[in-house]
Each structure stands twice: as C-alpha cells, then as structure tokens.
Amino acid sequence: MANATGKKAVHFGAGNIGRGFVACFLHNSGYEVVFADVNGDLIDTINSTPSYKVIEVGSEGTSENVITNYRAINSRTHEEDLVEEIRTADVVTCSVGPNILKFIAPVIAKGIDRRSDDETPLHVIACENAIGATDTLASYIKDAKNTDPARLETHHLRARYANSAIDRIVPAQDPNAGLDVKLEKFFEWVVDKTPFEDIGIPPIEGIQWVDNLEPFIERKLYTVNTGHATAAYHGYYRRKRTVYDALQDKEIMAEVRGALTETKNLLVAKHGIDEEAQLAYMNKIIKRIGNPHLEDAVERVGRAPLRKLSRKERFIGPAAEAAENDMPVKYLLDAIEMTFRFQDVEGDDESKELSTIMSENTPEDVVAKVCGIKPTEKIYPRLVEVVKRVQADSQEE
C-alpha cells in the first residue's frame, strides 16, 4: 500500500541477515523499513542511530553501503503500533529463525485482518534457511488461534505468501560495531513469483523471481548449508575457531568435498541440474565459506543442532533421500555424527537439549525424535549406529 512517503516494509528480526541483507535491499529499492524485534537494546540503538553501514568484504577489497530511512518497534511491548504498521505496509519480511515463526504470526495476523479487501494484498516473504518457511508462517497466521476461520475465505484479498531462498554469509558481528554489518559480497535471493502474479510483484531490486522454487531452495540448503555445517561441526570437534580455520585442515576439507559430492549426486538426479554446473557451484561455495575475511565462528554456523538434525534439513533431508535411492551417504553420515557431538556448547540451548536427549533415550528413540526417520527408511539403521557410537563415547568420557 503506497503512502505519502512511498513504499513501506515491516521486517521481523533486525539481526545479521535482517540488517545486512533484507533491509539493505529494501532500502536500496526505495522502501522505508520498520524493524520489529524483541531485543530492547537493539530497538533503542536502531531508533537513535540515523544510518548504518553494510560492509562487503572479500579478496577483491571492501565496499560500503549506507542504510537510512528505518525505524524499529518492540513487538513484545508495542504490539498495537506494530499491527498498525502491518495494516499500512506493502511488504512483510522476516529473518528471525525458523523456530520463531510461530511467535511472530499472531501480530502479523492481526495486522492483515485490519487491512481493506480493496487495497493491494500484503506481500509476505519469509527469509529463513528452511524449505517452505513462508508456507510455515502462513499456516501459523491462518491457524484458528490467530485468524477467525470465517475470515479465511477472503484472506487472499488481504495477504499473499511467497516462499524464498536467501543466500549471503553474514557472520556474528563485532559487539562494538553498533548497527554496522560486515558480510560477503555474494548474494542470492530467489522468490516464488506465482502467488503474486495477479497482484504484481513487489519492486525489490536484486530478487530473482521464479516459477518453481524447489530446485533453488534445495540446491542452496543442500550445498551452501550442508557444506558450511559439515565444516563447522568437524571444525568444532577439532577445536577450530572459524570455518576458514576448519577448511585449512585437509581432512576436514575432504569431508566437506565428500558431503557435497553426495548432495550433488542427489540434486543432479532429482532436479536434472547439469552435473558440471553443480560441480562449479559446489567449488564456488567451498571458496565462499572459506572466505578468510569473514571470521565466521564454527559455533554460529553450528548453532541449533536439533533444528539442523531434523527431517527436512541440510543433512537428514538429502541423506534420507539419497539412501532411499541407493546413493552413497558416507560423508553425510560423518557430518551427522559430528552434529550429534555438538553438545553443551555455551550460549546454544539446543546443544544442551541435545545432550539431555542423548543421555535419556535409546538410539532408536533419538533417531525417531530428533531426525524424524522411520524404521522402514533405508537410512534408519545407519543413523542408529551413528547415535550408538556417540552415546558410547559420551559414557566413556
């Protein structure tokens, strides 16, 4: 909905990818950005800082982008203000983490419900590392707890939802850097255009609009994130500080190449991606995650191991599907084992929960609960063996 000052986007999650990528592209496309977050200090800093820098770093040197025209609202303490912003926004985006989508859904539902059926519907795009993240958000928004079932029939007149695949490495930032964000130069933001076709796609420069997102999101998650996480978990186990440090170790590099060769075989067979093109993509990704300028800590990349060990995620997703098709999964299983060993890491609640789950459950129950894999699936006995090995080592320690 265009207002007197131009286009407006509400973005949930003013963290690394939010400030460094999504808001930067929205700003460069002429949007005013209203950040919604729950971190009070961050909200205050955003509201008292009129501009911040997005700093791209790489072997080609450094370049800077200055971001202005934004505000922030605390979604915990100022819900009514946020509902009004959503009522009058053109776009809602988010990068809060896949497990947080259920918490942001109620306020988005209220904002959508207040919109007029006669205006252009709100464009909603979740920017998370997860397959179908916008669909997940939409299902929470449309849940009877958040939207009156009687209003669902006309909901499409007030909001439309498009899945996306977002790719840019944004490491944890220097705590003294204020709002500035240091990140890699490379970016890719691919969005399904089909839900917006009859209402017009939002004019966000840099988005690649596609008809079929599945190959893009699977290629991204099963290459960038599988490779990144493989390096991080092997690196954590071998006490490396950053992903760059991990990749200097020849054995870890071989594990990363092995895992990405296994996902390459699956992606080529499943989506008909050209093998040479996927090999080139894989090599480019290995170079990107090994960017020495990013200082990307293994703990950030390995964060939330329970999420990363879940059914549709970067390891279990491709490993289960490849095993079902009798394709090799040795390196993926090595990486899965390292993920199960990522326990009790300071500042990572899921790594603590993982430790409890591992100590209180049989290997079979762990595979069922954590990975969502059934005994009838071909990968099942191999995962049980992995869990047994990790549990046995924990008992010895």
Ligand SMILES: NC(=O)c1ccc[n+]([C@@H]2O[C@H](COP(=O)([O-])OP(=O)(O)OC[C@H]3O[C@@H](n4cnc5c(N)ncnc54)[C@H](O)[C@@H]3O)[C@@H](O)[C@H]2O)c1
């Ligand atoms: N950092 C990257 O390289 C990168 C790249 C692509 C995609 N992503 C994805 O983007 C998402 C965010 O990652 P990040 O690295 O920016 O994390 P981050 O921790 O830097 O940012 C998350 C932000 O969400 C906020 N938040 C938490 N709960 C909230 C709530 N209920 N309402 C509003 N805000 C809330 C946090 O306060 C924080 O500011 C994840 O899904 C991640 O997988 C990250």
Ligand SMILES: O=P(O)(O)OC[C@@H](O)[C@@H](O)[C@H](O)[C@H](O)CO
């Ligand atoms: O954000 P996560 O926890 O899903 O994964 C950690 C990193 O692999 C991820 O943030 C990458 O930096 C990003 O996906 C690159 O596009």
